[in-house]
Amino acid sequence: MLVDRDGRVGVVTLNRPRVLNALSPALMAELSQALAAFDADPEVRAAVLTGGPRVFAAGADIGDMSDRSPVDQLQRDQTGRWAGIAAFTKPLIAAVNGYALGGGCELALICDLIVAGDSARFGQPEINLGIIPGAGGTQRWPRTVGKYVAMEVNLGGAPITAQRAYQLGLVNRVVPAEVTVDIARQVAAQLAEKAPVALRLAKESVNQALELPLGEGLAVERKNFYFLFATEDQKEGMRAFLEKRRAQFRGR
Ligand code: COA
Numbered sequence: 541m542l543v544d545r546d547g548r549v550g551v552v553t554l555n556r557p558r559v560l561n562a563l564s565p566a567l568m569a570e571l572s573q574a575l576a577a578f579d580a581d582p583e584v585r586a587a588v589l590t591g592g593p594r595v596f597a598a599g600a601d602i603g604d605m606s607d608r609s610p611v612d613q614l615q616r617d618q619t620g621r622w623a624g625i626a627a628f629t630k631p632l633i634a635a636v637n638g639y640a641l642g643g644g645c646e647l648a649l650i651c652d653l654i655v656a657g658d659s660a661r662f663g664q665p666e667i668n669l670g671i672i673p674g675a676g677g678t679q680r681w682p683r684t685v686g687k688y689v690a691m692e693v694n695l696g697g698a699p700i701t702a703q704r705a706y707q708l709g710l711v712n713r714v715v716p717a718e719v720t721v722d723i724a725r726q727v728a729a730q731l732a733e734k735a736p737v738a739l740r741l742a743k744e745s746v747n748q749a750l751e752l753p754l755g756e757g758l759a760v761e762r763k764n765f766y767f768l769f770a771t772e773d774q775k776e777g778m779r780a781f782l783e784k785r786r787a788q789f790r791g792r
Contacts, residue, residue: 541570548732549725550578550587560598561591563643565618572624579629582791585732585739587628588724589651590635591644593717596660599642602669619643619675626650629740631731635724636660637717641699646675649684652743654710655724656702657717662710663699683750684710735773736791
């Protein structure tokens with residue numbers, strides 16, 4: 541995996557091209573560590589997750605998994621550890637070129653925004669291996685695109701194109717593959733200009749909408765809204781608006 545910083549944007553690039561970025565336990569552990577380090581670093585305000593120009597990730601490492609028993613799976617609890625990635629508190633932008641399959645697709649679905657190259661293909665082919673997704677595929681697809689497309693993808697196993705994903709609201713933008721990562725960096729850099737605490741609570745509130753009944757979700761939103769009036773950034777943001785200048789947010 542490659543980790544780099546571009547101003548306030550952290551960038552993680554999955555880098556196992558020989559196996560199409562198959563997600564081995566070691567790679568997932570590295571990814572968790574990199575995101576935890578970005579989370580702890582106040583200079584990093586948003587992050588991009590990509591597999592580079594050709595492929596995002598072709599799923600869990602089948603070679604690593606083929607002979608495992610249920611007890612092996614339970615003890616390694618590989619997908620349970622993905623909770624650490626979902627817990628990343630800053631905006632996480634997926635830049636997807638080529639295949640995002642199986643765990644690769646589930647990884648993209650954990651991200652907050654998805655920029656897709658026109659070469660991108662999203663799918664859950666686990667059914668073709670005699671299994672089902674284990675890191676959110678059967679749960680995040682229906683919450684994103686509804687039951688019927690989720691059934692098609694999870695039961696049929698065939699991937700969908702970037703364009704169809706865009707029409708379904710699964711991705712934010714489709715761009716030429718050669719600029720996917722640059723555009724995702726730009727999107728992240730724009731978000732990195734916003735007030736960090738407000739970003740964090742906006743992300744948390746939207747994610748709660750997928751978990752909670754409306755009344756409880758609205759209560760979470762309202763409390764987060766009130767809380768933000770305790771931040772210096774709220775004072776700065778509103779003062780800057782009234783003084784017709786650009787706000788300088790400090791994450792306090
Ligand atoms: N785990 C382990 N290795 C993988 C892999 C995975 N998920 N996906 C691809 N690879 C390996 C292939 O075995 C091959 O290795 P080799 O060169 O040593 O034979 C290499 O990556 C290139 O893949 P290949 O199948 O030759 O490329 P392709 O362009 O013909 O097909 C895919 C690309 C993605 C359609 C095909 O590799 C595929 O179906 N992969 C599995 C996807 C999947 O089922 N994911 C869910 C896993 S739970």
